[in-house]
Amino acid sequence: MICLKRSAPSRHLWKEGLISSICTLVSRVVGAMKSQASHPRTFSRGLQTVTLIPGDGIGPEISTAVMKIFEAAKAPIQWEERNVTAIKGPGGKWMIPTEAKDSMDKSKIGLKGPLKTPIAAGHPSMNLLLRKTFDLYANVRPCVSIEGYKTPYTDVDLVTIRENTEGEYSGIEHVIVDGVVQSIKLITEEASQRIAEYAFEYARNNQRASVTAVHKANIMRMSDGLFLRKCREVAENFKDIKFTEMYLDTVCLNMVQDPTQFDVLVMPNLYGDILSDLCAGLIGGLGVTPSGNIGANGVAIFESVHGTAPDIAGKDLANPTALLLSAVMMLRHMGLHGQAKKIETACFDTIRDKKVLTKDLGGNSKCSEFTGEICRRVQDME
Amino acid sequence: MAASSAALSLPKVFRPVLGLGRSGNPAKVTGGSMLHATVILVTPPPAKYGGRHTVTLIPGDGIGPELLNHVRELFRFSCVPVDFEVVNVNSSVATEDDIHNAITAIRRNGVALKGNIETNHNMPPSHKSRNNLLRTSLDLFANMMHCQSLPGVQTRHKNIDIIIIRENTEGEYSSLEHESVSGVVESLKIITRYNSLRIADYAFRLAREKGRRRVTAVHKANIMKLADGLFLQCCKEVASGYPDIQFDSMIVDNTTMQLVSKPHQFDVMVMPNLYGNVVSNVCAGLVGGPGLVPGANYGTNYAVFETATRNTGKSIADKNIANPTAMLLASCLMLDHLRLHDYANMIRGAVLTTMNETRLHTADIGGQGTTSEVVQSVMKNIQSGGPLTTEQI
Numbered sequence: 001m002i003c004l005k006r007s008a009p010s011r012h013l014w015k016e017g018l019i020s021s022i023c024t025l026v027s028r029v030v031g032a033m034k035s036q037a038s039h040p041r042t043f044s045r046g047l048q049t050v051t052l053i054p055g056d057g058i059g060p061e062i063s064t065a066v067m068k069i070f071e072a073a074k075a076p077i078q079w080e081e082r083n084v085t086a087i088k089g090p091g092g093k094w095m096i097p098t099e100a101k102d103s104m105d106k107s108k109i110g111l112k113g114p115l116k117t118p119i120a121a122g123h124p125s126m127n128l129l130l131r132k133t134f135d136l137y138a139n140v141r142p143c144v145s146i147e148g149y150k151t152p153y154t155d156v157d158l159v160t161i162r163e164n165t166e167g168e169y170s171g172i173e174h175v176i177v178d179g180v181v182q183s184i185k186l187i188t189e190e191a192s193q194r195i196a197e198y199a200f201e202y203a204r205n206n207q208r209a210s211v212t213a214v215h216k217a218n219i220m221r222m223s224d225g226l227f228l229r230k231c232r233e234v235a236e237n238f239k240d241i242k243f244t245e246m247y248l249d250t251v252c253l254n255m256v257q258d259p260t261q262f263d264v265l266v267m268p269n270l271y272g273d274i275l276s277d278l279c280a281g282l283i284g285g286l287g288v289t290p291s292g293n294i295g296a297n298g299v300a301i302f303e304s305v306h307g308t309a310p311d312i313a314g315k316d317l318a319n320p321t322a323l324l325l326s327a328v329m330m331l332r333h334m335g336l337h338g339q340a341k342k343i344e345t346a347c348f349d350t351i352r353d354k355k356v357l358t359k360d361l362g363g364n365s366k367c368s369e370f371t372g373e374i375c376r377r378v379q380d381m382e
Numbered sequence: 383m384a385a386s387s388a389a390l391s392l393p394k395v396f397r398p399v400l401g402l403g404r405s406g407n408p409a410k411v412t413g414g415s416m417l418h419a420t421v422i423l424v425t426p427p428p429a430k431y432g433g434r435h436t437v438t439l440i441p442g443d444g445i446g447p448e449l450l451n452h453v454r455e456l457f458r459f460s461c462v463p464v465d466f467e468v469v470n471v472n473s474s475v476a477t478e479d480d481i482h483n484a485i486t487a488i489r490r491n492g493v494a495l496k497g498n499i500e501t502n503h504n505m506p507p508s509h510k511s512r513n514n515l516l517r518t519s520l521d522l523f524a525n526m527m528h529c530q531s532l533p534g535v536q537t538r539h540k541n542i543d544i545i546i547i548r549e550n551t552e553g554e555y556s557s558l559e560h561e562s563v564s565g566v567v568e569s570l571k572i573i574t575r576y577n578s579l580r581i582a583d584y585a586f587r588l589a590r591e592k593g594r595r596r597v598t599a600v601h602k603a604n605i606m607k608l609a610d611g612l613f614l615q616c617c618k619e620v621a622s623g624y625p626d627i628q629f630d631s632m633i634v635d636n637t638t639m640q641l642v643s644k645p646h647q648f649d650v651m652v653m654p655n656l657y658g659n660v661v662s663n664v665c666a667g668l669v670g671g672p673g674l675v676p677g678a679n680y681g682t683n684y685a686v687f688e689t690a691t692r693n694t695g696k697s698i699a700d701k702n703i704a705n706p707t708a709m710l711l712a713s714c715l716m717l718d719h720l721r722l723h724d725y726a727n728m729i730r731g732a733v734l735t736t737m738n739e740t741r742l743h744t745a746d747i748g749g750q751g752t753t754s755e756v757v758q759s760v761m762k763n764i765q766s767g768g769p770l771t772t773e774q775i
Binding site: 151152153168169171173174175178179180181182183184185186187188189190216217218219220221222223224225226228248249250252253254255256257270273274275276277278280281282284285286 | 506
């Protein structure tokens with residue numbers, strides 16, 4: 001049983017192939033022309049609208065914190081707050097509210113706080129809905145050691161790029177006979193090509209030296225073999241970036257011994273899920289890890305990947321670092337590198353100083369105090 | 383004597399059920415040190431004439447042949463009553479004759495010690511992984527790995543003691559793939575109730591035998607609701623039969639995050655095939671690397687011992703820099719399985735003395751010793767500590 005959407009008729013493939021090769025050529029030329037890493041769209045002139053989805057639990061307070069810091073930094077961002085709780089559409093299918101969708105389609109950039117996963121609400125998880133609505137095919141997680149938040153691993157500086165739409169998470173499962181279940185892992189040429197291209201472009205735009213494809217092709221010969229083949233093909237067009245392949249188990253083994261040997265990692269869905277969380281654990285957990293989801297048609301949603309923490313919601317105890325770093329990632333994506341650097345430095349300096357830290361970082365300050373400290377530092381940098 | 387001859391007259395089928403070994407004598411279940419695994423399920427083959435066991439040896443590729451040569455050398459030196467039947471498997475040829483010969487040899491001998499056989503993943507899908515073929519043909523359903531921090535080895539986390547039990551035959555490694563439409567490949571992950579119950583039962587029995595308090599099932603049932611859901615359900619069913627052991631479960635991505643930040647919360651972990659691969663490699667990395675941890679694959683009738691992380695080590699082959707610890711400790715697990723506990727403890731003690739007291743380390747754990755130096759040091763420790771060796775006779 002295959003998802004029919006995936007079997008593209010062959011007559012469209014040559015057109016797609018031509019378009020994609022032209023796009024690759026254009027991006028190569030543009031990439032070669034740039035001295036500093038920036039996305040082709042620059043928003044240095046005028047205000048850029050960003051759809052803000054505060055989320056649940058501690059979501060609203062950390063979103064407020066981020067807005068305050070951005071105001072202090074005088075970032076040219078105009079926030080448009082939207083709610084994405086699923087509603088039942090005309091056909092009976094669950095979908096996100098029209099205002100939210102329209103706002104995202106217009107602004108193309110979103111910042112999202114943690115969303116509650118409903119258990120008995122009847123609708124699927126919001127994250128899944130967002131992913132499907134905007135075809136968010138790449139999940140990018142840069143993991144950089146935070147000086148001042150000590151973990152056994154120092155000098156971590158890598159990026160995990162995970163294919164977000166297919167692979168082991170296609171959700172296609174069957175009970176063959178009672179007691180035997182099969183779960184289908186789907187790997188397609190287009191999705192593998194798309195993620196590989198994104199990975200190499202990201203590496204080029206952010207001055208990363210190498211891309212490593214993570215796979216298990218010795219066991220899953222055809223599926224991971226296809227993924228690997230596509231990565232190799234795309235690597236041919238990016239000769240300036242070193243391409244290596246490594247087995248998943250070798251990556252895990254080496255990652256916990258010496259994470260400095262890795263740069264950009266690209267992989268299918270499941271391995272990406274595991275490895276990105278592993279890397280987040282290396283730098284201190286989900287409370288300090290930024291994350292971005294890149295979709296088709298230029299849509300990008302940046303989010304904090306931690307939970308909603310209902311036990312501390314509304315008590316001004318939350319740590320806004322994850323959402324703040326995701327917002328910084330968003331600024332970089334938009335080309336506002338100066339602003340991004342300023343805010344990031346202020347945040348890291350505050351953490352390194354250890355005077356004003358939230359409880360999870362080892363201090364006992366409030367969220368507002370932590371935010372205030374960062375705002376002060378940002379303003380001092382002017 | 384009368385009792386054992388009476389026991390011998392029982393049909394073969396009933397002997398394992400009554401806890402009798404193949405020779406008819408009650409199988410001794412020794413508690414012993416934490417490092418050796420006495421598996422209740424598998425009955426080891428009896429020794430032949432002269433009390434000598436025959437074990438199949440598969441050198442494999444990369445560092446396998448040199449490390450297994452050292453094992454043989456050490457066994458000869460220590461007068462261990464084990465003879466090796468060497469079966470070479472050529473990984474580059476397309477025919478599967480070699481691996482089938484190896485499988486036949488293991489069926490004959492019951493026990494094997496092997497190096498990793500390389501799989502060239504650029505070959506077409508019809509060329510299956512030889513290691514996987516061996517595991518599935520012999521139904522070696524449980525892969526057991528005991529990760530223990532060695533005091534003499536410098537690591538970021540200290541005092542780790544985790545047992546990982548990984549389902550070894552199904553799951554994502556079913557090798558069932560097809561290209562339904564050009565450009566779309568489907569790979570099947572199979573989870574069965576029978577195998578999940580079996581591995582969960584193995585895990586709980588091992589935990590009880592070794593006096594462990596907690597078993598954690600690692601899964602991704604929030605996404606793969608039917609497949610991992612079935613696995614989790616089977617674990618819960620088995621857990622209800624072991625009220626003295628605490629059971630909990632954890633999602634695999636959270637598990638890896640917890641392992642690198644707080645590894646001491648884990649005791650025994652049980653999981654399907656692929657997650658087992660990830661978690662066992664993470665844990666091996668935490669205790670010092672692939673050169674230190676031995677692994678064992680158990681089935682109902684056969685047992686195969688190898689290094690836990692199954693690396694070929696192509697880049698360090700024949701350079702005399704590989705760490706022999708993992709392979710030597712694997713051979714000790716094999717000796718324990720054959721009930722040659724004295725020899726196992728002797729060799730294990732010598733290896734651990736070299737690691738922890740003499741601190742003669744190879745390059746992978748930050749030292750400058752060569753493989754042969756480490757093996758010589760082990761031999762010296764055996765000579766000074768234990769029974770007579772070939773040089774003293």
